[in-house]
Amino acid sequence: MTEQQVRKRARGIDRAFDILDHLRDVKTSQRPAEIAQALGAPTSTVYDLIGTLIDHGMLETTDAHGSVFLGRRVYFLGLAYRDYFDLTRQAAGVLDEITASTKETSQFCMLDGNKYTVALQREGSRPFRISADVGERTAIPWTASGRLLLGHLDDQEIRDLIPAEDFILPDGRQMDIDAYIAEIRRAHEERFFSFDSIVDTFTHCFAAPVYDQSGICSATLCIVAPKDDARENYGLYKNVLQAAGDKLSKTV
Incomplete structure (x- = not known):
């Protein structure tokens, strides 16, 4: 992996955490376009990251419009933190x-x-x-x-x-x-x-x-x-x- 690829991946990880933090702050589900606007991020990038976060259980779809909120895996990670x-x-x-x-x-x-x-x-x-x-x-x-x-x-x-x-x-x-x-x-x-x-x-x-x-x-x-x-x-x-x-x- 080249240095440029490493930096790009790191930026993607940072943006994924921005998405999680944003949903925590607003305390309600939002559509990807709303999240992208709030973060000032490219909509295509946010859509891609949300798809990955859904695949890993970090986000869950909440309605037919594609709105998402924090997934149950976040909850289980919190329990693991508390227990440790x-x-x-x-x-x-x-x-x-x-x-x-x-x-x-x-x-x-x-x-x-x-x-x-x-x-x-x-x-x-x-x-x-x-x-x-x-x-x-x-x-x-x-x-x-x-x-x-x-x-x-x-x-x-x-x-x-x-x-x-x-x-x-x-x-x-x-x-x-x-x-x-x-x-x-x-x-x-x-x-x-x-x-x-x-x-x-x-x-x-x-x-x-x-x-x-x-x-x-x-x-x-x-x-x-x-x-x-x-x-x-x-x-x-x-x-x-x-x-x-x-x-x-x-x-x-």
Whole structure:
């Protein structure tokens, strides 16, 4: 295989993952032409790749118009990942403990490329219930966890990782990047971060790190609570999260 053929094949693999990521983000089936338009890719290329992904069970046809969505093989690959990496199984039990002791919604969160995602969640038992879409990709700077998960990067690496548009909040305000990086440094030092949510007006978000064997924050444990409950129980929630983060870090 020539070098040009290798590069062409690599571009095709990248584009195939773009298709899978796009369908994950839109959460609905789409026709190949719609996918090609969304990705800015040649329609013929997308048709060919979709055919290959269908053949391998990574995509499935959902209607007579040729619309496709993620296939069951993606689900089975996810199960294999969960079974191999013990951290997610351990995290499920830790979330149960956090929610049992605080009655608030707890989450296990990670990076997904240059985005943040909630990997696991336990809903709280209070009358005012808060939940998030598990698996949804969110701009890292919009989250409390986004101050902890980047603590091992230098300033330029942080700027290079995060797309410029992710520093624009849902209401159109531009975030101060220098202030954001300063919050990352403080959170890394304190092993904790909390703030009033910047994407809604009624919740307060707490986050504590889960460290891997090299001392890098590879995940976070979070509590999302109504602001009044957060103020009243701030010390308790912080202590519960940090203790849970330390416990989970020891299993990595």
